[in-house]
Amino acid sequence: DAGVIQSPRHEVTEMGQEVTLRCKPISGHNSLFWYRQTMMRGLELLIYFNNNVPIDDSGMPEDRFSAKMPNASFSTLKIQPSEPRDSAVYFCASSVDNSYGYTFGSGTRLTVV
Amino acid sequence: GESVGLHLPTLSVQEGDNSIINCAYSNSASDYFIWYKQESGKGPQFIIDIRSNMDKRQGQRVTVLLNKTVKHLSLQIAATQPGDSAVYFCAEKVSGTYKYIFGTGTRLKVLA
Numbered sequence: 273d274a275g276v277i278q279s280p281r282h283e284v285t286e287m288g289q290e291v292t293l294r295c296k297p298i299s300g301h302n303s304l305f306w307y308r309q310t311m312m313r314g315l316e317l318l319i320y321f322n323n324n325v326p327i328d329d330s331g332m333p334e335d336r337f338s339a340k341m342p343n344a345s346f347s348t349l350k351i352q353p354s355e356p357r358d359s360a361v362y363f364c365a366s367s368v369d370n371s372y373g374y375t376f377g378s379g380t381r382l383t384v385v
Numbered sequence: 386g387e388s389v390g391l392h393l394p395t396l397s398v399q400e401g402d403n404s405i406i407n408c409a410y411s412n413s414a415s416d417y418f419i420w421y422k423q424e425s426g427k428g429p430q431f432i433i434d435i436r437s438n439m440d441k442r443q444g445q446r447v448t449v450l451l452n453k454t455v456k457h458l459s460l461q462i463a464a465t466q467p468g469d470s471a472v473y474f475c476a477e478k479v480s481g482t483y484k485y486i487f488g489t490g491t492r493l494k495v496l497a
Contacts (some may be wrong), residue, residue, distance in 0.1 A: 315487040376428030
């Protein structure tokens with residue numbers, strides 16, 4: 273099993289540009305989570321999908337952030353326009369039916385300059 | 386995936402000694418707890434879990450203790466090795482929800 277796969281591993285972009293982060297969950301997992309990790313706030317849940325449907329997006333910071341899950345094997349997190357304060361490590365995690373414990377991907381380190 | 390960095394509490398332990406990492410959780414309605422390990426450049430990795438109807442659970446070299454009275458969780462690592470150096474997070478799951486609340490983390494440094 274390849275685990276949760278995220279791309280890119282690193283992204284550097286200029287303020288105002290659109291950024292798209294990608295995630296492939298573990299095959300058979302039907303719950304997917306996007307987290308953001310920063311020095312100041314630690315790990316924050318941004319959005320949770322179950323069976324490709326967004327269940328809770330209350331953690332999405334603002335309208336600049338959007339997430340989609342067009343099928344069971346792919347999700348994207350988009351930031352448009354990006355701002356320097358969006359700089360963080362973004363993790364995707366998946367599980368079976370929101371069961372106990374997630375498997376995290378290796379994260380995407382985003383730097384907005 | 387650098388974890389929460391410069392201002393984490395740090396525990397320094399001599400190689401071969403036992404480590405104890407503590408965590409105070411926030412919600413008395415939490416019924417499930419996990420310890421995660423995060424190495425530099427990687428995502429959090431599941432180590433061990435415990436349900437609220439237990440007070441102790443053992444794995445390979447690791448033991449988790451749960452004290453619901455004072456809402457305290459600890460992770461004990463026996464015979465700490467250099468590969469144990471990482472940031473350790475506790476996470477609590479509130480009963481009836483899908484959300485985990487993560488602690489701020491503790492950095493474990495293993496001294497040779």
